[in-house]
Amino acid sequence: MTGDRLLEFCNNELFPQLKELSLGGNGRSRGFVVRSVFEDAYQYMKSGTLLRQVINKLNEAIDFNDSQNRHLLGDMYEQILKDLQSAGNAGEYYTPRAVTQFMVEMVDPQLGETVLDPACGTGGFLTCAIEHIRRHYVKTPDDEQTMQASVRGVEKKPLPHLLCTTNMLRHGIDIPSNIRHDNTLARPLRDYGPKDRVDVILTNPPFGGMEEDGIESNFPKMYQTRETADLFLLLIMHVLKPGGRAAIVLPDGTMFGEGVKTRIKERLLDECNLHTVVRLPNGVFAPDTGIKTNLLFFTKGERTKHVWYYEHPYPAGVKSYNKTKPIRIEEFAAEKKWWKRRKENEQA
Numbered sequence: 001m002t003g004d005r006l007l008e009f010c011n012n013e014l015f016p017q018l019k020e021l022s023l024g025g026n027g028r029s030r031g032f033v034v035r036s037v038f039e040d041a042y043q044y045m046k047s048g049t050l051l052r053q054v055i056n057k058l059n060e061a062i063d064f065n066d067s068q069n070r071h072l073l074g075d076m077y078e079q080i081l082k083d084l085q086s087a088g089n090a091g092e093y094y095t096p097r098a099v100t101q102f103m104v105e106m107v108d109p110q111l112g113e114t115v116l117d118p119a120c121g122t123g124g125f126l127t128c129a130i131e132h133i134r135r136h137y138v139k140t141p142d143d144e145q146t147m148q149a150s151v152r153g154v155e156k157k158p159l160p161h162l163l164c165t166t167n168m169l170r171h172g173i174d175i176p177s178n179i180r181h182d183n184t185l186a187r188p189l190r191d192y193g194p195k196d197r198v199d200v201i202l203t204n205p206p207f208g209g210m211e212e213d214g215i216e217s218n219f220p221k222m223y224q225t226r227e228t229a230d231l232f233l234l235l236i237m238h239v240l241k242p243g244g245r246a247a248i249v250l251p252d253g254t255m256f257g258e259g260v261k262t263r264i265k266e267r268l269l270d271e272c273n274l275h276t277v278v279r280l281p282n283g284v285f286a287p288d289t290g291i292k293t294n295l296l297f298f299t300k301g302e303r304t305k306h307v308w309y310y311e312h313p314y315p316a317g318v319k320s321y322n323k324t325k326p327i328r329i330e331e332f333a334a335e336k337k338w339w340k341r342r343k344e345n346e347q348a
Helices: 003-019 030-038 048-061 067-086 088-093 097-107 124-136 141-149 158-170 228-239 252-256 260-271 329-347
Strands: 115-117 151-155 179-181 198-203 240-251 272-280 293-300 308-311
Touching: 003 030, 003 048, 030 158, 030 179, 067 158, 097 124, 097 198, 097 240, 097 293, 097 329, 115 124, 124 141, 124 151, 124 158, 124 198, 141 151, 151 158, 158 179, 198 228, 228 240, 228 252, 228 260, 240 252, 252 260, 252 293, 260 272, 308 329
Parallel strands: 115 151, 115 198, 151 179, 198 240, 272 308
Antiparallel strands: 240 293, 272 293
């Protein structure tokens, strides 16, 4: 099948059927995952001949039943995610690997703890958490099943949701039904109950944007705003369990703004122990944004007494980061030593 016949099949048969797959069971079937991915997806190819050529190339290059080939596909997929950094608005989906790895290592999610990214994009934080838990805590097949059931993500936009779901499959999550296509902020805060509480939140929520009219009414009146990052900070404080830990990327505006931002910050300091702030230099998220950003680490359930503050410097000879010279995990060695020494001093 090729040309107009192939286009007609994809547009009128394949995609509609994928959107209407039977959910089956309790919503944890692969049909449920495929349906959730394709419900807002569209086939954009205009030439059936070119589409056939793409399909042929994939069939020639990759044997999906061969583990080595699947590993190659994984490498290709990781490169595609990196390339999204320079793809206009798509760049918002990607957080540099070094940043996600550092945040995950410092929060140290444990086996059996529920891990959530409420604005998960392509799944960078979640895949990093999966790798961390597997490397340090998974010892048996039962441990693996426990880990797979404890990782959750929510993404509003169709394309990054599709990419995240594929990313989960690539990282060995058999049925990634815990990756939901939804707007986390569209649910009233009061509707989140005990079953929605989580142990760990790792995220880089969208910032610099405004939510649509009406979203702010899902939050208490004194904290109502349309600023996306501010609303996510409120949500994160709310859904964490007592004793739960969070690491979140936030811009300077959230940290030093006035009005509603001040009230949100006061609530953070009152309800959570904001123990660490790591300030990142310009260019970490280039070319997406030049806004100065901070990594906030906090634990829910006790008031903030002392905030440890670390300003991350550029490496020697580097004046800024860019796509070809991104921030590297090795650069966080000083923070890791500082963090470990501080914890040892607190315990002494």
